[in-house]
Amino acid sequence: MSEALFRLENTWHPIEGDEGGGFVFVLVNLSDKAFSGFKLAYTSLTRVKADPRCENASFLRRHANFHQFAPPEGFVLAPGASWRFTVRDLWRPAHHRTDGAKSAYVTFQDGSHAAVSVDDLLLEGYSPPAPARLLPEGEVKESFFLLPWPAEMTLTAGESLPAALYPVAGTLVDDLKALQVVNGLHRRLFSAAPAIFALTPHSHGLPLVFQSETHLQADAYRLTFAEAVVLAYGGSAGRQYGLTALAQLLHGARQDARFRFPVSGHIADHPRYGWRGCHLDVSRQFYPAGDVSRLIDILAWLKLNVFHWHLTDDEAWRLEIKAFPQLTEIGACRGPDEPLLPQLGNGADPVRGYYTQEEVRHIVAHAGRLHIDVVPEIDIPGHSTATLVALPELTDGQEAPDSYRSIQGYPNNALNPAVEWTYTFLGQVFDEMVQLFPSKILHVGGDEVAANTWMGSPLALASMEKHGLDGTFGLQSHFMKRVQEMLRARGRELAGWDEVSHGGGVDPNGTVLMAWQKPEVGLDLARQGYDVVMTPGQAYYLDMVQDDAWQEPGTSWAGTVRPEHTYTYEAVAEFPPALKPRLRGVQACIWSEHFLNRDYFNHLVFPRLPAIAEAAWTPKDRKDWLRFAALAPLSPRY
Template sequence: MTDRYATVPEATRFHLDCRWQPADADPAGRLLFELWNLGATPVESFRLAFTTLRFAGHDPAADNARLLDRRGYFHEVAPPDGLRLAPGDVWRFSLGDIAGAPQHRGEGIVSAYMTLADGARWPVTVGDLRHEASGQGAAAGPAVYALTPWPAEAELTPSDRLPGYLVPADGATADELSAVSTMTALFRRLFPLEPVPFSLMALPGDRLLRFASDAALGREAYRLDFRDDDVLLTAAGPAGRQYGLTALGQLSRGARAGCRFPAHGHIADAARFAWRGCHLDTARRFFSVADVARFLDILAYLRLNIFHWHLSDDEAWRLEIRGYPELTSIGSQRGPEAALPPQLGDGHHSSGGFYSHADVRALVAQAARLNIGIVPEIDIPGHGTAALAALPALADPDEPAGAYASVQGFANNALNPAVGLTWTVLGAVFDDLAELFPSPYLHVGGDEVAEGAWLFSPLARRLMADLGVDGAEALQSHFMRKVQAMLGQRGRKLAGWNEVGNGDGVETEGTLLTVWQKAAIGAGLARRGYDIVMAPAEAYYLDMARSSDWDEAGMSWAGATSLEAAYAYEVGDDIPADLLPKLKGIQACIWTELIASRAHFNHLVFPRLAAVAEAGWTPTARKDWSRFQGLVRFCPTL
């Protein structure tokens, strides 16, 4: 996997739009700029640096600005003395004597940053290069609207014109302008060759965007009213506003590619489920921070709101833990000479990688800006080979080698609850998880503990005797109840795979179980009082092959899942009506044993992820396979 971003996208604080204006006296014309302060505090005595192919001369007849420096494509300008930008204010200026008239949208501002009075530098979100002809032209094609997932209610009349850019009307707050800038940056990252749907600079042919607030709407709900001269977006808060802007961006993007934009009508929309998740296994395969950041962008575009981040497994431990650097210095490395041998796809080359605390904080911040919660998973007590390789003292020294093996063939791979160090290490792990991730849930795995785990450990046998229990299932229940108490001490709730409920399970209050096995297991857990998220392997495991053809890539143990099958699966059919309040949502899962390239990832995950997203958002009665088939071409890929 190769990086798509130099860094994780940062918060929107400043936004720069640019327009080219022809001039009779100079065929090259001028560049007109608008710099918006979208932060919470005023700024003054600042400098703006930007790069553009159409560089200005050293005497550019600057209007309302001073050109401080110009070297090649680099420019640095400053406002007139005394200019102060309050939150929501705009500084307008222009430069002439530019190096030729731009011929394409991409010849505008490529990148920009601000230097504040204290020397701090801030990135600046950059819009498209605008010109007077923007937004003109006739729309073509049937009345198809590019919306994925499809909204709960849509009554729309198509326009016969392209919408131009969507521009906030005068009076928009700094928060509203910032939301538009954030969506501008999102669309630019996902579709770098396409026009962005939004601008803060209004030109003829644009569609004005107005905002309203309605506390009666749900947190994620929004309403769009398409009127003669503008579009009104109503929401209760940031999440609904983001989803409304995302829908508008999708409509605008689709209209440029043969679909239509509404002239009149409305969309009234809200999510079907509160939990609309996607899991990603970064233990078997390491994904760069940049790839995880792009994946978060894709989840936001599809209105998925939970990222279940699988950070440890037999094959690797991927999260930095203070006090136990061996977990990553040893546990994240595989190779012929390493403590962990090569696994699928490694060959004779070493492989490795882990996420530092700084990496995690940056990704958690990005997710929060996109109204996505990150739920981290450290898989215990099974799937622990990497942790045991990094910290051999976690094992009972008297347990025979090869006493038992997991379904994947890893011997003696369960953390031992009778070893004192187990709880010391887990305490440190939970401390770091609680500090790094604001999620109310911490996922602790609990799946696929081997049937014979601990039975040949003298320490574990003595513990079972002391507890009056027998067998791996009973000891796992004891283990998980102790884990649940430790999480509670840190203000967090336990999430786990459905096996956490095996035997006596854990306390049901506040526990969330991800059901990947048979649907009947989910119904049984709900009947016992557990909240559940359905992630059925036969429909929502996106590492499964898309067909049973011999030449098709992917896993096979849960069967093959076509796009149509993933779209048609209905989780509500598997849960009795009286238990539906315990069904909190659905989740796709992406395991990565066989995913060795970006091409393979995209082949398996897309567009099936969009099918799961629509199942999580759209009411069953509003789903339409034929419509969905025609719209999946608009979905982004990694």
């Protein structure tokens, strides 16, 4: 990373009669040279309108979250001096410290760039209070660490702890392998903690007996505690969940004096929902393969079983496709001199990153060993700026280059359903994806296509007339139906965001749609015959702020999502009995616009990810907010 020669400080202030308020920027020259004729670029989710009013600066351009300004003609920024300018006509007011500039850089007259240090947004006249307490003290009513809490449990606490749990003689090799998988999971998550399981008898250990019982459902288990621990399981998933429960019980008792290991009693357990998911957006920010595997380990510890991998978006294409190397050679890099401009925290240095097919196979295999299904997503037809920059032949050359803009401010960012080569391209992408991802579900996005998309494309208008289609969403439905048939031909079912249902939708048979905009959307989708995964931003989007205070990081378009609301939210609440079978389950979504570092990630994702895990597993009448508040701080973090 380049050394910062400048510092940018940014403050937001309200303006009477202007709902968006305004920014004050101050650029400080930390070098020993004077500069003139330069330009300042910054990235911010609080975007300016098309022709913002400025004082002491000229607005040059905006592309989505990228903004560029210049000082007045003849201005010289001397060493130690500063350039102050103001900007108004913002699309929305700032509400939190992460709503300002995330990164910045200076471009000199010779085209070179210099790094600019920038911190979170300040609020004029604001003195931050003590941070909000996101969890209460909590209350341990039963002295056992289990998260998620089981469906049924009657246990007696012991006074001592076994040194390890070990399998009895004659244990089958498949059971030994399963035990070792959970041993490895615990070791990766808690590398300084003593091992939970041994593979051979230990003088101060406790024997473990495995029993396969076909009458139990595949993901159910039963634990009985006495002179030995008996783990009965219905299938390999149930066996893993039972071993994970044992690992949690012993690990928790070792880490916190409030918890004990059982000497008698039983646990009878199975999940509430079949789909217990977590989504990760790797387009806005790139997560190395090892970090993705770490998150998958955390999901396994929490008994979540779906990893929804959001691999493409406007900001980057992250999946190696051998038929189209341009997708990652061009579409996975952002920088001042790259085809994709800096966004969401990028500065003077180019940033790049994608997953090779070898890395994908490793991650998918790792998840599979932990009974986690990896559902890949390429987001189409919208959110495709990176794709279209890498493969401009996918555009209608007769369409004006800025005939519509997405809600994030990207011009002409959707694949054109009337360009026939679009389907050839997607077919080759799908051919490679089905070789990489064994999941029977492939997610194709379908969200946030602007209402006037393609209306300036002669090819699209001709296609609409030929097929009798009504507007943007009629054309999107036509596109999605073709995509659905392409997936079916490859043995895959279509998943998408709730907008896939617009304009006529697709065949609901075998289709899974995710209700994200608001909770009542899920019920409407179920009425239309779609299977539904509930992931409303108002409860399950983990980039949302957790408190109203300015100092709380995150975004707030869906409101303030406190951990207690995430925990207590009931996805099935409005579903009548006849439609409840349509509810596949629930899912957390980790959108990465605000996750510039690991600390932000941990602050926003925890404790809400464990809260969703318990909501996905534990029956409503077994949930307890104060118990959860006591247990959640012991969960592993990213």
